Amino acid sequence: MVLLLTIALIACGGDSGTSVNDDNMSSSSSSSVIPASSANRPSSSSKKIASSSSTPRNDVKSSSSNKALSSSSKRSEGDPSSSSQKAVSSSSSVIPASSGNLPSSSSKKDGGSSSAMTSSSSSSKKVSSSSEYVPYDHFKCLADNWNLRDTIYKQFTDPRNGRSYYYYTAVSSKTGRKVTVMAENLNIGEMVLGENDQNDDTKIERYCYNNDTTNCDKYGGLYQWAEMMQLPSRCNTESCYKKIESEHQGICPEGWRLFTWGDYEIIRDYNDQYGDGVKGLRSQCFHGNNASGFSLIGGGKRNYEGGFDGLLDFSRWAYPQEYDSDKAEMVYVGSVVALSDLPSSKNTGSAKTLGVSVRCVKIE
Numbered sequence: 001m002v003l004l005l006t007i008a009l010i011a012c013g014g015d016s017g018t019s020v021n022d023d024n025m026s027s028s029s030s031s032s033v034i035p036a037s038s039a040n041r042p043s044s045s046s047k048k049i050a051s052s053s054s055t056p057r058n059d060v061k062s063s064s065s066n067k068a069l070s071s072s073s074k075r076s077e078g079d080p081s082s083s084s085q086k087a088v089s090s091s092s093s094v095i096p097a098s099s100g101n102l103p104s105s106s107s108k109k110d111g112g113s114s115s116a117m118t119s120s121s122s123s124s125k126k127v128s129s130s131s132e133y134v135p136y137d138h139f140k141c142l143a144d145n146w147n148l149r150d151t152i153y154k155q156f157t158d159p160r161n162g163r164s165y166y167y168y169t170a171v172s173s174k175t176g177r178k179v180t181v182m183a184e185n186l187n188i189g190e191m192v193l194g195e196n197d198q199n200d201d202t203k204i205e206r207y208c209y210n211n212d213t214t215n216c217d218k219y220g221g222l223y224q225w226a227e228m229m230q231l232p233s234r235c236n237t238e239s240c241y242k243k244i245e246s247e248h249q250g251i252c253p254e255g256w257r258l259f260t261w262g263d264y265e266i267i268r269d270y271n272d273q274y275g276d277g278v279k280g281l282r283s284q285c286f287h288g289n290n291a292s293g294f295s296l297i298g299g300g301k302r303n304y305e306g307g308f309d310g311l312l313d314f315s316r317w318a319y320p321q322e323y324d325s326d327k328a329e330m331v332y333v334g335s336v337v338a339l340s341d342l343p344s345s346k347n348t349g350s351a352k353t354l355g356v357s358v359r360c361v362k363i364e
Contacts, residue, residue: 136218138184141285142166142295152293153183158253163187167362168293172269179266180362181259183295185220188251189227195306197353198224199233204251207302207355209311219299219311222355223251225318225331228258236352239327248320252360258320259359261346264334267294268343278341286312287338298338302355313338316356323349 143149152168166183189204191213198205206221208214226235229250231243247257270292272280282288283295300310310316316335323330331352334344350356 133214136214138166138218141283141290141297142183143290143293148291148293156182156253158188160253161188166295170267170270170293172266173271174269175266177266179263180364181263181267181294182256182360183293185297185299186251186358186360187216187220189221189223191216191221193306194302194308194355197233197236198227198355201232204230207308209300209302209308215311219297220357222299222302222308223318223358224302224355225352227251228318228358229320237329239322241322241327244320244322247363250320251358255363256360257363259317259361261319261321261332261334263361264344267292270294278336278343281336282315282338286315296336299357304351304353316350316354317359318350318352318354318356325349329353 139149142153153166154168155164156167157164165186167180168183169178169180171178187206189206191208191211192198192200192205193211194207198207205227206216206223208216208221209219224233224236226233226240229235229240229244229248231240234240235243249256250258252258267281268278270280272291274291276289276291279288280291281294281296283290283297286296286298288296296315298310298312298315300308300313301316302308314335314337316333319332319334321332322328323332326349329352330349332346333348333350333356335348336344
């Protein structure tokens with residue numbers, strides 16, 4: 001009898017054997033049941049996703065960041081990175097940045113594998129490294145005297161890219177001559193990297209300081225001389241004086257022309273009641289008080305080697321005039337330094353291939 005009872009128990013098996021193992025297998029096959037913090041082995045679909053991204057939390061963060069970068073480059077006219085950033089940002093609409101849980105397989109498939117790579121490869125060259133860019137408020141760098149600030153400035157919108165500029169009319173206290181000029185540096189064109197020349201004659205090209213389009217938004221674009229003049233790029237290495245017009249439009253909007261030495265003289269001779277001199281030409285964002293209204297800002301330059309220097313140290317611009325002693329490769333330039341009150345010199349020359357700021361004057 002005892003022998004028959006023993007044989008019966010062996011035939012039935014233990015009460016914890018296959019049923020628990022079946023539950024574990026069923027649970028591990030579904031990634032939606034396993035939280036991101038789980039130490040259990042993920043399913044095959046989870047492992048496939050994890051191989052293309054470091055961790056789910058990092059993936060979410062990168063996706064959210066790229067969404068902001070995409071919106072920045074989209075605002076910055078001509079930024080060639082905008083399409084790639086836009087593709088990356090689409091994943092953040094599926095995965096909230098605040099989520100700490102493992103995203104579903106469908107949301108990961110859309111954006112999890114490439115967001116970090118796109119951020120590291122393009123943001124350093126094309127857009128700001130900040131997590132979210134807010135368009136720069138140019139008005140805060142205009143005259144600090146509220147009476148001047150609120151009464152002299154008007155706005156003009158460039159129909160080519162929808163960019164608005166503050167401008168005003170300057171009057172020489174010595175001659176009474178007037179000139180209506182932009183109080184901001186021009187920002188137009190497709191960004192090219194500083195290591196390249198602006199040699200595509202089919203479109204307007206610009207440099208942005210440190211290859212960052214947000215610097216173009218704040219300080220304006222930087223342009224080689226032939227680009228500024230809208231002359232063939234060969235004019236940077238050979239004389240094109242016969243192509244220079246008396247009111248040369250260049251890359252300025254229709255109805256505007258490039259800034260000249262005569263314009264600078266009018267602006268320099270503003271009604272300087274307190275002896276501010278050049279300090280009155282610089283905005284308060286550039287170690288000045290902007291008593292003239294001209295609101296110079298230190299945009300720096302693109303140098304000979306293709307790098308950038310001098311941001312907030314000096315403002316430099318080129319005139320539509322080739323240098324007398326070397327018409328092939330040099331032009332006349334103006335320059336104002338942040339910590340010096342020396343005025344710009346009429347006889348200063350510089351290479352055509354530098355990238356400098358541009359101001360425009362209204363044709364009246």
